[in-house]
Amino acid sequence: MPKTIAILVTLDTKDQEAAYLKDQIESKGDNALIMDIGVIGTAGITADLSRESIAEAGGTPLQHILENPTREAAGPIMVKGSIALLQKLITEDRVHAVLGLGGTQGTTSCCNIMQALPYGFPKIMVSTVASGDTSSFVGIKDITMMFSVSDILKLNPFTRKVLSNAAAAACGMAQTGSVFEQQKSDKPLIGISNLGVITKGTIKAIEHFNAKGYEVIVFHAVGSGGRAMEQMMKEGIIGAVFDYAMGEIADDVWKVLRAGGPERLTVAGKLGLPQVLCPGGAEHLGILVPENEVPEAYTDHDHVFHSPIVFVPRLNAQEMEQVADSICERLQHTQGNAYFLLPLQGVGDYSKPGGALEDKVSDAAFFARIKEKLPKGITLMERDAYIEDTEFVTEAADLLISLIEKQ
Incomplete structure (x- = not known):
C-alpha cells in the first residue's frame, strides 16, 4: 500500500x-x-x-x-x-x-x-x-x-x-510495516540502565527477567540514555525500572560527559513505578579530553582511559559523598515501592577487588552517606558482593519482580 x-x-x-x-x-x-x-x-x-x-x-x-x-x-x-x-x-x-x-x-x-x-x-x-x-x-x-x-x-x-x-x-x-508497540501482556516492560563497566551484570539481569516472562529495554547511561528511559516512563511505555547504573548522577554533579540532567532519577518516584536501584559506575567520571591527555585538575586522582579520548578519574571520599548527596536528593520523590541495593565489594569493573580504581576508603564514605541520607520510604539492603555477581543481580531482579507482582 x-x-x-x-x-x-x-x-x-x-x-x-x-x-x-x-x-x-x-x-x-x-x-x-x-x-x-x-x-x-x-x-x-x-x-x-x-x-x-x-x-x-x-x-x-x-x-x-x-x-x-x-x-x-x-x-x-x-x-x-x-x-x-x-x-x-x-x-x-x-x-x-x-x-x-x-x-x-x-x-x-x-x-x-x-x-x-x-x-x-x-x-x-x-x-x-x-x-x-x-x-x-x-x-x-x-x-x-x-x-x-x-x-x-x-x-x-x-x-x-x-x-x-x-x-x-x-x-x-x-x-517496513514494523510498528513499535508493546505486546499485550499483564507484565510491564522493564527499563534497565547500563554502563560498560557493569554490562556482564546487565546481561545476567536480562536473562533472568526473560526467564520470568518479562521483556526489557536497556539504555546506555551516558546522559541521553537515562533521559530517554525516563521519557518512556512518562509515556507509559516502561512500567518498572531496574536502575542499575548511576554514572549519570556522578557526571551531572561535575557537568561532564554522561551528565543525566536535573530530572534524572526522579521520574519513577513521581510516577510511583516499581524500582530497584544500584549505584553502578557512580564511583568515577567520564571526561572528554584530547587523546590520552590527563586534565590538570585530576593529576592527583587515580585514573584510567576508557578510550583514548574518554578520561576516567576515580572520585575520592569527599567527592563520593557529593555524589551520594545528589542521589539521595533526587530520590526524595520516591516514597515507597523501591529497593536500593549496595554492593559492598564494588560498583563496577574499575573499582571491584583488584580493579584499576579500587578504593575501599572512598567506597566506605559513599556507602555511609547513602545509608545516612536515603529517603526512609526506600528499603536499603547491603550485600557483601560485587555488583555483577550472579547472586547479587538475581536477588535485585527478583526484588523488582516482587514489587511488580504486588501491584
Missing part, C-alpha cells in the same frame, strides 16, 4: 529541493505531503499544508505574525502548529514518515517537531550541520541525521543524489 511521507521545508528558499523530493517519493509509488514552515518569503511552489494552516494550528494567524515578523517569534508558532497537525495525521494513519530539510535554523525547527513525535515513527533530517555535535537536535528521540555535505540551496548533481537517497530512506522506513 502506498505510504505518505511528510516533508518539512521552507518553500521560500528550498522549493526546488521540495519539488525534487516529491518527485522522488512519488516515483517509488508513495505520496508526498509538503508542509511549508516558512513565514516571510514567497513560496516557490504550492504546499499541501500551507504556512497559513500551520500558523493557525500553532495558535496565531499568519497575518498577525507578519505584522512584526522575526524568526524568534515565528519559529515556536510554526513548530507548535506542525506538531499538532502531524500528531493528528499520524494518529489517523495518514502520515507514515517525516523528512526535514534545513540549515541551522531549519534543522532546529524540524528537529523540535520530530522530537514531539512518537518513538519508532520514521524521522529523517537532511541537514548542513549533521556532521557536528547533533545532540541538541536529536535529543532523546530516534531521529536519523543525514549530512547534506553541500549547502541546501538549489539543486545540483550532488544534491540530487543526497535527496534521492533521503527519499529512498524515508520510503523504505515507511514501508
Whole structure:
C-alpha cells in the first residue's frame, strides 16, 4: 500500500529541493505531503499544508505574525502548529514518515517537531550541520541525521543524489510495516540502565527477567540514555525500572560527559513505578579530553582511559559523598515501592577487588552517606558482593519482580 511521507521545508528558499523530493517519493509509488514552515518569503511552489494552516494550528494567524515578523517569534508558532497537525495525521494513519530539510535554523525547527513525535515513527533530517555535535537536535528521540555535505540551496548533481537517497530512506522506513508497540501482556516492560563497566551484570539481569516472562529495554547511561528511559516512563511505555547504573548522577554533579540532567532519577518516584536501584559506575567520571591527555585538575586522582579520548578519574571520599548527596536528593520523590541495593565489594569493573580504581576508603564514605541520607520510604539492603555477581543481580531482579507482582 502506498505510504505518505511528510516533508518539512521552507518553500521560500528550498522549493526546488521540495519539488525534487516529491518527485522522488512519488516515483517509488508513495505520496508526498509538503508542509511549508516558512513565514516571510514567497513560496516557490504550492504546499499541501500551507504556512497559513500551520500558523493557525500553532495558535496565531499568519497575518498577525507578519505584522512584526522575526524568526524568534515565528519559529515556536510554526513548530507548535506542525506538531499538532502531524500528531493528528499520524494518529489517523495518514502520515507514515517525516523528512526535514534545513540549515541551522531549519534543522532546529524540524528537529523540535520530530522530537514531539512518537518513538519508532520514521524521522529523517537532511541537514548542513549533521556532521557536528547533533545532540541538541536529536535529543532523546530516534531521529536519523543525514549530512547534506553541500549547502541546501538549489539543486545540483550532488544534491540530487543526497535527496534521492533521503527519499529512498524515508520510503523504505515507511514501508517496513514494523510498528513499535508493546505486546499485550499483564507484565510491564522493564527499563534497565547500563554502563560498560557493569554490562556482564546487565546481561545476567536480562536473562533472568526473560526467564520470568518479562521483556526489557536497556539504555546506555551516558546522559541521553537515562533521559530517554525516563521519557518512556512518562509515556507509559516502561512500567518498572531496574536502575542499575548511576554514572549519570556522578557526571551531572561535575557537568561532564554522561551528565543525566536535573530530572534524572526522579521520574519513577513521581510516577510511583516499581524500582530497584544500584549505584553502578557512580564511583568515577567520564571526561572528554584530547587523546590520552590527563586534565590538570585530576593529576592527583587515580585514573584510567576508557578510550583514548574518554578520561576516567576515580572520585575520592569527599567527592563520593557529593555524589551520594545528589542521589539521595533526587530520590526524595520516591516514597515507597523501591529497593536500593549496595554492593559492598564494588560498583563496577574499575573499582571491584583488584580493579584499576579500587578504593575501599572512598567506597566506605559513599556507602555511609547513602545509608545516612536515603529517603526512609526506600528499603536499603547491603550485600557483601560485587555488583555483577550472579547472586547479587538475581536477588535485585527478583526484588523488582516482587514489587511488580504486588501491584
